[in-house]
Amino acid sequence: MDFNDTPDEAVFRAQVRDWLETHATRRQRRDEKFGDGLDREAYLAAAKAWQATKAAAGYAAIPWPKEMGGLGGSPAMQVVYAQEEAKFLVPGLIFEVSLGTALPTVAMWGTPEQKARNLAPALKGDHIWCQLFSEPAAGSDLGNVRTRAEKVGDEWVINGQKVWTSGAHNADYGILLARTDWDQPKAKGLTMFILDMKAPGVDVRLIRQATDEPHFNEVFLTDVRIADSARLGPEGQGWKVMLSTLMQERFSLGENFSGDLYDQLVDLAKQAQWGGRPAIEDRCVRAGIADAYIRQFGVDLIVRRGMSAISKGVSPGPEMAAVKLIGARAFQTGGALAVELGGAEGLIAASDLGQQWRMPQMLWISGPGARIAGGTDEIQKNTIAERVLGLPGEIRTDRDVPFRTLEG
Template sequence: MDFNDTPEEATYRAQVRSWLDKNAVRKADAKDLPLPKTLEEVLKQSKAWQAKKADAGYACITWPKEWGGGGGTTIQNVIYGQEESNYAVPGGIFAIGLGMCIPTVMAWGPEDAKKRYVGPAVRGDEIWCQLFSEPAGGSDVAGLRTRAEKDGDEWVINGQKVWTSGAHYSDFGIVLTRTDPNVPKHKGLTMFYIDMKSPGVEVRPIKQMSGGSDFNEVFFTNVRVKDSQRLGNVGDGWKVALTTLMNERLAVGGSQGNADADDLIELARETEIAGEPAIRNGAVRERIANWYVQAQGLKFTRFRTLTALSRGETPGPESSISKIVAANKMQELGSFGMDLQDMGGVIRDRSVSPAEGAYTEQWIGAAGYRIAGGTDEILRNIVAERVLGMPQDVRVDKDLPFNQAPRGK
């Protein structure tokens, strides 16, 4: 594969760079810009930037124009992402909705749902969350107990979800439920999209050790949804969920915005070990080189996935490889960045810490990335079974009806 720009791609890259120069601030010039202090400020800035991108055709570049996208190519989307990464712009608020939820609606939803919800999501007018994990299920998504029971042309949902990112500011969500407990766990599931302001939906933020409250518990008490809000056929929820999960692992594996090898090189130039710049220390250079190699491997693995996407295919199990490597690298690199700063490395105060608390926050938050989108253990099983073709793990409840599967007391 030739990674150099074609003349057409070079023209597009210049166009993107020109637009970003006019509408955003480069990271190198953004150190003195004030950071948003409240969630309301974060939401306001993120929505304004998303709308500006949408107006210029840079929001969801590969999606059809009639749905609010840019109608462009996969490589144009890659080019825009590469260029935008050099600028200090809001990010993260729409990652779940546009990276996981809306692609699922587009793949499985009725036409009227696509026309109603895709455009506002692209513009940032509405935010979506993903309601999968449950307290009793752990890493086993198919072990969920939230039930949906048919009542006329509606369904009544009762149960609980947990670790739902952004639920406290989301307008809509996709929720995976159990509609038939008399069949094996993967076969009795059905997915719906819901209004998060519906009667009976209660969101409780979870206080994290990082000081934030990005995750939530969500409780459903007799929440009524129309059958027209169903995504896919009744009982096909696992098949629908795989669309979401494959996109989720691609999104998490390709997460941007965290410190990487290049940032660590700069930190090593600015900090000292035994009276000289840390970058001159052989052990430091060896560690940084290892993470640089990992970063390149992630980049080229992601290119393979982008090739599949460009052919109209759903991201496959190879996305799990990127997610396993990226999450662990994020945690290890954050820890090493803290160590380089000596006692200042444990300080999260951006006005005191040499790296403005970036490595401390990365280290604290990295543990969540090793769970989000599938734990390390689940993803290693996926790679072993679906990529390497190894024998499946023992699953004693695989063929049992869900209501007969063994449970803890």
């Protein structure tokens, strides 16, 4: 296993770095963040403008074929780009679902017409997409989806509720998983659709989080009509389409967990005073920082292992579940240590303490969410147990019976 860039990747990294130096501002401090002080509309406009700039240079969707607006590069090049971009002050997150999972799914399963209509505007940042899978009774087990899609003529009539839909309040379109056949077993009666988020009957309600940032939503769907031409993939194949969406998340691994929490903790521990001395001199603090370092380094190594697989054109294996399992927990415990370093002031909102405290406090508050989003800790452990360690799978009694009989 070779963790270094291949010669081609090294050339691409240098090219990307040059381009970013010209088109963006390099981050001067670790705690610097794009868009502080911008309201939602201004941030959205800046994010769209940055996306258009990237699209014009071919960096909006690096692995996509040129005829679809990409660069025709490898997934490894995409990860290289993300690693370099993370060093610059650019708007983040708005297009994470659009380009990370929703549009790749449209690219994979869409009809030529669906691709022609949807890919280019999303790449340029004109359209934002979201992912409507989870429901109040369907999260870890998406086979429980109860949102109903009934065929009426050449349309589908949708009724149901989705929840935890990231970015739905900004989204123009979404990919929607719904049940079209209640007599099939749970995973077999599902179909995927492209939903126009502005269609009559779509009611998006923002859920404000503990971080006080708007992130996700409840989405109520009442008699929403979707043309059959907006069905994504064959009827009854929604499970397969959904699995390919979730697979895309593995390719974003380089972006998410190669942060610099350890360095931030060292900085904060040098600044914080405990008993008249810098906190960095305290044995417990040093042990906590060492723990953060070990976890971060371990996660980085697994990410590099995934990168190495991607470089060879192979999909990263199920061991990538450990990245999220360990990484999300490391963020949470590292964030908790940072809050402790603040002493009594750790209880004060980070915005009142200074920018350098904001990031770790956000990590601490959003840590529990990170351990749930995209598959909970327990689901990651199941993956590692069954697919890495070869332990027997969970006993399932609901796999082969009609979904209708499972409804309580």
